[in-house]
């Protein structure tokens with residue numbers, strides 16, 4: 298039987314749901330059919346006009362789930378305004394690339410809730426009067442599954458565009474460039490996609506989970522959404538929690554649950570206590586121990602100088618923070634788009650220096666160099682990948698209880714023990730094989 | 737005047753810092769970035785305009801006019 302995994306050598310995530318207060322759940326045991334979707338939801342509500350839709354997004358505080366946590370309402374209005382000013386029909390893109398190795402939520406939604414995602418995309422297309430819609434993803438079997446779900450849509454039938462499965466291909470300007478001209482590499486900003494996107498048209502690039510939440514808000518109404526979460530951030534969100542060893546989970550939680558409570562619930566918060574936690578996947582950096590009880594949410598975590606990002610959380614239980622930082626930097630050095638000299642050189646230089654630190658072979662200048670690069674290189678690349686790489690290094694200094702300094706003082710047994718990185722990182726996860734009869 | 741060096745274009749020729757030393761910073765590998773978030777002070781404008789015109793990689797662009 299076929300597997301839908303993009304990365305066959307990765308660990309499969311287990312589905313979990315926070316025990317209380319999630320309300321209507323995003324998770325399903327098996328892929329939802331169009332008939333099931335239509336039966337349990339209310340398509341009779343129709344398609345709200347742009348201003349009405351943007352107001353609804355504001356009311357439920359809908360923020361992007363692709364990484365930046367940007368308010369969807371603002372993006373919708375910006376695309377609408379640009380398109381009107383230019384007198385052209387805009388384009389809407391569902392970003393399902395999910396280049397983040399430690400995330401599986403977007404592939405999960407495309408596989409198990411395809412009609413919810415497609416309804417979200419269609420709702421956005423209607424509000425913006427778009428004539429072209431695109432589903433952008435990186436896995437050909439998933440692409441085939443989504444293509445099989447396009448019948449019966451009440452709007453432009455989306456093209457399914459296949460990305461090459463590299464980390465940067467999911468960055469919004471890389472997605473736009475891939476869809477327009479087949480080159481999956483970021484471009485310098487401005488212009489952003491809402492100004493000049495696919496085929497030069499104002500374009501809404503929204504993450505797959507964002508669109509799923511958009512459809513829920515429209516079909517269920519704001520009161521149902523607000524029954525979960527906090528007043529500031531209503532609703533639920535999907536997180537992929539990936540410990541370096543043991544079981545990785547895709548979990549649905551209401552906003553406001555404390556991160557430490559969640560880790561305990563999943564059995565990765567104690568015994569042994571994690572050596573370090575990173576939020577926002579490869580993008581957010583180390584979270585200091587004093588803030589592990591931060592309430593989960595975009596604004597609550599920003600207030601704690603952390604980021605929820607794409608909802609991926611790395612938990613280091615067995616490894617060493619320095620070795621993990623080395624691994625992530627090495628990953629960035631391999632996965633960057635090879636466009637910006639500063640990014641190509643900077644990620645490689647930081648990875649190599651961390652490798653020397655981990656091996657207790659640091660050159661005397663290495664700590665100062667690492668610190669200086671992490672402070673001076675952000676903002677210099679054409680996309681935010683270099684910034685993410687720098688954040689890992691700067692938070693390694695600031696938030697890991699002096700781990701880096703200890704490696705300078707004496708060899709680290711954990712780093713010396715080494716480990717297998719398959720294929721390139723121990724944090725890569727995917728979906729389990731669909732069981733018999735699921736297709 | 738506000739400018740930007742496109743990371744993907746810059747080839748580390750370093751001509752820009754010769755024309756307007758205060759407006760650009762080079763990193764350890766010789767790639768340029770616009771200093772001060774790209775904001776160019778009046779005295780630097782002529783040098784920056786020269787750098788824009790002469791950058792062999794056409795990596796420097798104005799971002800206040802588009």
Ligand SMILES: Cc1cc2nc3c(=O)[nH]c(=O)nc-3n(C[C@H](O)[C@H](O)[C@H](O)COP(=O)(O)O)c2cc1C
Pocket residue numbers: 360361362363364365366367392393394395396397464465466467468469470502503504505507508680681682
């Ligand atoms: C290097 C890099 C990689 C990214 N990869 C993805 C991705 O795989 N999927 C995604 O939805 N967003 C990704 N993003 C974020 C997108 O640029 C964009 O912000 C997002 O798709 C917008 O959707 P949202 O507002 O719904 O979050 C990436 C950003 C960067 C800088």
Ligand code: SF4
Pocket residue numbers: 465482483484632633634635636637638640641677678679680681682683743744
């Ligand atoms: S910053 Fe790095 S990943 Fe981003 S466009 Fe430049 S080379 Fe590519």
Ligand code: SF4
Pocket residue numbers: 741745746747748749750751752753766767768790791792793794795796
């Ligand atoms: S002159 Fe152009 S190519 Fe050379 S360093 Fe400056 S911006 Fe880069």
